[in-house]
Amino acid sequence: MKNWLRELLRKADADYVEVRLEETVRTSVNFTGPTLEECTQNLSFGGCVRALVKGGWGFTCFNSLDELEEKVRLAVEHARAVGLRRGEDLKLADVPVVDVVVPFEPVNDPADVPIERKVETLRAYNDIVLSFDKRITTSSTRYHDARRKLTFATSEGTWIEKEDADLAVSVAAVVNTPAGTFFARAYNGSSNDYNVVLGLEEEILEKCRDVLDIAAAKPVKGGKYTVILDPALAGVFIHEAFGHLSEADFVYEDPHLQEVMVLGREFGPPELNVADTGLDVGTRGYLPYDDEGVPTERTYLIREGKLVGRLHSRETAAKMGERPTGNARAINYRHPPIPRMRNTVIEPGGVPFEEMIRATKDGLYCLDARGGQTNGELFTFTAADAFVIRDGKIAERVRDVTLTGNVFETLRNIDMIGNDYRLRDSGGGCGKGGQFPLPVSHGSPHVRIRNVVVGGK
Amino acid sequence: MTPEKILEKAAAASDAAEVYTSRRESLSVSFENNRIKESTSSDLQGTAVRVLKDGRVGFSVSTRPGDERVADTAVSLARFGKKAGFAFPPQPDVERFPFDPSHIEGITPERAASECAAAVERLRSLGDGVLAFCGMGKERFSSRILSTAGLDFAVDGGYVQWHCGVTRNVEGDFLTVYDYRVGRTFDGFDALVDKVSEEYRLCSSTEKIESGKYRVLFTPRALSSLLRVFNDCLSGKAVAKRISPWANRKGERLFDERITYLTDLVSEDAPFRRAVDDEGVPTGRKLLVDRGVLASFYHSLDSAAECGDEPTGHGFRSSVGAQPAPSLFCTRLLPGEDSLEGLASSAQLWVEDLLGASMSNSFSGIITGNVSLGFTVRDGSRVARVKDAMLSVNVFELFRDAVLGISSTVERHGTALLPYLLLDGVSVSA
Numbered sequence: 001m002k003n004w005l006r007e008l009l010r011k012a013d014a015d016y017v018e019v020r021l022e023e024t025v026r027t028s029v030n031f032t033g034p035t036l037e038e039c040t041q042n043l044s045f046g047g048c049v050r051a052l053v054k055g056g057w058g059f060t061c062f063n064s065l066d067e068l069e070e071k072v073r074l075a076v077e078h079a080r081a082v083g084l085r086r087g088e089d090l091k092l093a094d095v096p097v098v099d100v101v102v103p104f105e106p107v108n109d110p111a112d113v114p115i116e117r118k119v120e121t122l123r124a125y126n127d128i129v130l131s132f133d134k135r136i137t138t139s140s141t142r143y144h145d146a147r148r149k150l151t152f153a154t155s156e157g158t159w160i161e162k163e164d165a166d167l168a169v170s171v172a173a174v175v176n177t178p179a180g181t182f183f184a185r186a187y188n189g190s191s192n193d194y195n196v197v198l199g200l201e202e203e204i205l206e207k208c209r210d211v212l213d214i215a216a217a218k219p220v221k222g223g224k225y226t227v228i229l230d231p232a233l234a235g236v237f238i239h240e241a242f243g244h245l246s247e248a249d250f251v252y253e254d255p256h257l258q259e260v261m262v263l264g265r266e267f268g269p270p271e272l273n274v275a276d277t278g279l280d281v282g283t284r285g286y287l288p289y290d291d292e293g294v295p296t297e298r299t300y301l302i303r304e305g306k307l308v309g310r311l312h313s314r315e316t317a318a319k320m321g322e323r324p325t326g327n328a329r330a331i332n333y334r335h336p337p338i339p340r341m342r343n344t345v346i347e348p349g350g351v352p353f354e355e356m357i358r359a360t361k362d363g364l365y366c367l368d369a370r371g372g373q374t375n376g377e378l379f380t381f382t383a384a385d386a387f388v389i390r391d392g393k394i395a396e397r398v399r400d401v402t403l404t405g406n407v408f409e410t411l412r413n414i415d416m417i418g419n420d421y422r423l424r425d426s427g428g429g430c431g432k433g434g435q436f437p438l439p440v441s442h443g444s445p446h447v448r449i450r451n452v453v454v455g456g457k
Numbered sequence: 458m459t460p461e462k463i464l465e466k467a468a469a470a471s472d473a474a475e476v477y478t479s480r481r482e483s484l485s486v487s488f489e490n491n492r493i494k495e496s497t498s499s500d501l502q503g504t505a506v507r508v509l510k511d512g513r514v515g516f517s518v519s520t521r522p523g524d525e526r527v528a529d530t531a532v533s534l535a536r537f538g539k540k541a542g543f544a545f546p547p548q549p550d551v552e553r554f555p556f557d558p559s560h561i562e563g564i565t566p567e568r569a570a571s572e573c574a575a576a577v578e579r580l581r582s583l584g585d586g587v588l589a590f591c592g593m594g595k596e597r598f599s600s601r602i603l604s605t606a607g608l609d610f611a612v613d614g615g616y617v618q619w620h621c622g623v624t625r626n627v628e629g630d631f632l633t634v635y636d637y638r639v640g641r642t643f644d645g646f647d648a649l650v651d652k653v654s655e656e657y658r659l660c661s662s663t664e665k666i667e668s669g670k671y672r673v674l675f676t677p678r679a680l681s682s683l684l685r686v687f688n689d690c691l692s693g694k695a696v697a698k699r700i701s702p703w704a705n706r707k708g709e710r711l712f713d714e715r716i717t718y719l720t721d722l723v724s725e726d727a728p729f730r731r732a733v734d735d736e737g738v739p740t741g742r743k744l745l746v747d748r749g750v751l752a753s754f755y756h757s758l759d760s761a762a763e764c765g766d767e768p769t770g771h772g773f774r775s776s777v778g779a780q781p782a783p784s785l786f787c788t789r790l791l792p793g794e795d796s797l798e799g800l801a802s803s804a805q806l807w808v809e810d811l812l813g814a815s816m817s818n819s820f821s822g823i824i825t826g827n828v829s830l831g832f833t834v835r836d837g838s839r840v841a842r843v844k845d846a847m848l849s850v851n852v853f854e855l856f857r858d859a860v861l862g863i864s865s866t867v868e869r870h871g872t873a874l875l876p877y878l879l880l881d882g883v884s885v886s887a
Contacts, residue, residue, distance in 0.1 A: 370816055
């Protein structure tokens with residue numbers, strides 16, 4: 001198979017061709033209320049071919065591996081039709097040709113845990129929520145693991161066989177009141193360790209207490225606030241507010257944006273250091289090779305407040321004359337790779353959390369994220385929980401806190417970076433170009449930002 | 458292994474079985490940054506098996522063609538499965554909607570590339586620094602459901618989708634204007650390009666607004682963000698799980714009597730016309746909110762059984778890998794009696810798109826989003842772009858107490874058919 005496929009790609013009449021073949025077994029266990037709604041095991045098997053001819057891309061995906069030659073021919077035909085109109089002399093950025101087998105090295109392999117045990121653990125968590133207080137209306141307890149075998153080959157001779165995994169757990173307590181329905185959830189995730197699913201009992205109890213208080217809290221008053229983001233929310237903030245802007249396909253053919261995003265430009269205070277890394281073994285953003293076969297690295301985006309890098313595919317790196325960074329990712333064989341984040345982090349600064357709170361006369365302390373969105377310049381994300389800060393002390397809880405702002409202004413308004421870096425994977429994922437949810441991670445210490453707009457009455 | 462053989466295998470080890478097969482063939486062409494970028498095609502298929510065994514549901518899926526193991530896996534997982542409150546439905550006696558492939562056969566990669574190239578050419582002429590993007594594609598799908606209840610129903614269909622837009626990203630002012638269409642036939646890019654061009658020109662100046670309460674005109678696209686509250690709270694699954702705050706409020710007047718919301722999968726002009734859902738249950742026209750009164754929820758077989766309701770034909774699979782769940786397509790908010798001009802003359806803001814609205818907790822009724830495309834309005838005309846303004850709309854309250862008007866005209870947004878809606882007292886933080 002290996003020699004045959006390599007030869008097939010080498011002989012293809014294109015500037016570049018790659019093939020990805022995947023087999024993924026996905027296990028899902030979901031409770032809603034007392035009911036085990038879903039306990040399934042699905043097999044996803046398929047592949048894709050991507051070809052490049054004169055700057056034009058062709059792509060085809062399929063489930064049947066019959067007539068793979070024909071599929072390579074089809075992708076090349078697509079690329080040729082585009083290349084004829086485009087007529088560009090594009091050479092992808094050089095990367096080392098590799099021939100590797102990347103073994104899966106689990107701490108506690110989810111595939112070794114019988115499904116009975118998974119159901120049992122999840123049922124116990126679910127029961128904690130349902131028996132906590134009669135004001136808790138229902139629960140949502142979700143788990144998935146996905147185990148994938150991947151073969152990747154290119155016309156340049158790269159051959160990667162890789163096995164990897166992704167898993168996540170989330171346990172939500174739900175309270176339904178006349179004012180609406182409110183959630184609080186405990187969660188965790190990993191790319192190599194089922195142990196992260198275990199031992200969440202205390203955290204679940206805490207979330208049960210939280211959701212009752214959230215439901216009783218008043219909605220936040222809209223306006224501009226000094227906000228302190230906890231590490232989980234600060235991680236989502238940097239992902240939304242700066243990570244997406246750093247994905248080079250946003251910039252590489254836009255001369256105006258290249259002026260805005262010029263390397264060396266000051267974006268934040270000198271204490272601000274932001275990186276994206278695929279090196280953190282065990283995180284959901286761990287990625288030893290990207291989906292173009294490029295080895296991973298820690299890519300600095302901001303160093304001492306200044307823009308120093310961006311996240312590249314081989315195409316964007318070549319066009320911008322920069323180094324490929326191993327950020328081309330595809331959610332599965334049904335999609336071509338595009339520049340995406342891995343584990344995006346704000347590195348720790350020097351301010352203790354207590355000092356940050358003490359130094360804030362009026363503000364909001366915002367915790368954890370319900371999700372976020374950006375269009376490059378504007379970003380918005382919703383806090384799962386929040387408190388008023390008054391006279392340097394954490395005061396009453398408020399709800400329905402959605403933060404928004406202009407990326408550039410907001411980064412400049414960061415005035416304190418904590419010394420308490422933390423990374424906790426959630427069960428969510430990142431969406432871009434119709435590819436959702438891609439496993440990513442984000443880590444950060446507490447961060448304080450001035451003049452953030454919060455929606456509300 | 459054929460679907461019949463897989464059904465036979467699953468049935469032999471269970472009390473009842475269902476096999477769902479689907480195949481989707483698509484092609485698309487896309488332009489980015491004023492130039493053609495990519496041409497793609499796909500041929501994706503899969504087989505899902507659902508069994509009822511000892512009163513429980515087992516489910517599994519495989520995308521490996523003819524994979525017989527899917528039957529064994531579904532049967533083996535039934536012991537953990539949800540209690541089955543439903544039986545598989547029998548063969549329905551419904552009018553079928555045969556698909557006419559000639560509507561999409563003419564959409565070839567060459568044709569799509571030419572149509573997109575012409576649209577991009579028009580959009581680039583909007584000004585220096587404008588980067589146009591555009592895409593067009595088609596999908597042909599076929600599915601078949603077989604069950605031991607005697608059901609054997611095949612669905613054949615297809616649609617075309619096309620989108621275009623422009624970006625202009627300069628220091629301190631990033632702008633993206635775009636729109637899309639989906640339909641059983643391709644209507645051309647002209648209307649989309651005209652709309653995008655008009656909105657782009659209106660963005661030539663920007664106006665700062667103050668925090669406060671505003672009379673806001675929501676376009677059909679912006680309205681669709683607010684109606685997520687309806688779609689989520691009316692879902693039979695949310696009702697069954699007591700997540701929906703409307704679970705016990707059927708028959709109550711919750712909204713202004715001008716609000717009538719329904720779904721219709723059988724009308725002549727529906728972009729997706731389906732005689733049955735992905736469980737073989739007949740679809741149809743279903744009133745969800747009738748003149749402000751909560752009329753009904755929408756259901757799959759499972760959610761209907763859990764709520765003690767009848768299934769409504771809304772059990773769809775988001776992909777072949779997903780179990781059927783209550784899903785809404787082809788919704789309509791019925792038009793009112795107000796002219797768009799009249800509504801605009803009363804409006805202070807005109808909102809087309811809200812960034813981040815999908816992150817809001819729809820079950821709290823509050824949709825919050827940053828105005829990613831919106832305008833100030835004076836004397837009924839859009840004047841300047843609004844930026845850096847966050848809208849917070851309490852749909853529960855404002856759709857009851859603050860509806861100032863509903864346009865008599867409707868527009869298609871995705872598969873929905875929606876009017877313009879003018880709401881009073883919308884909170885804006887700026």
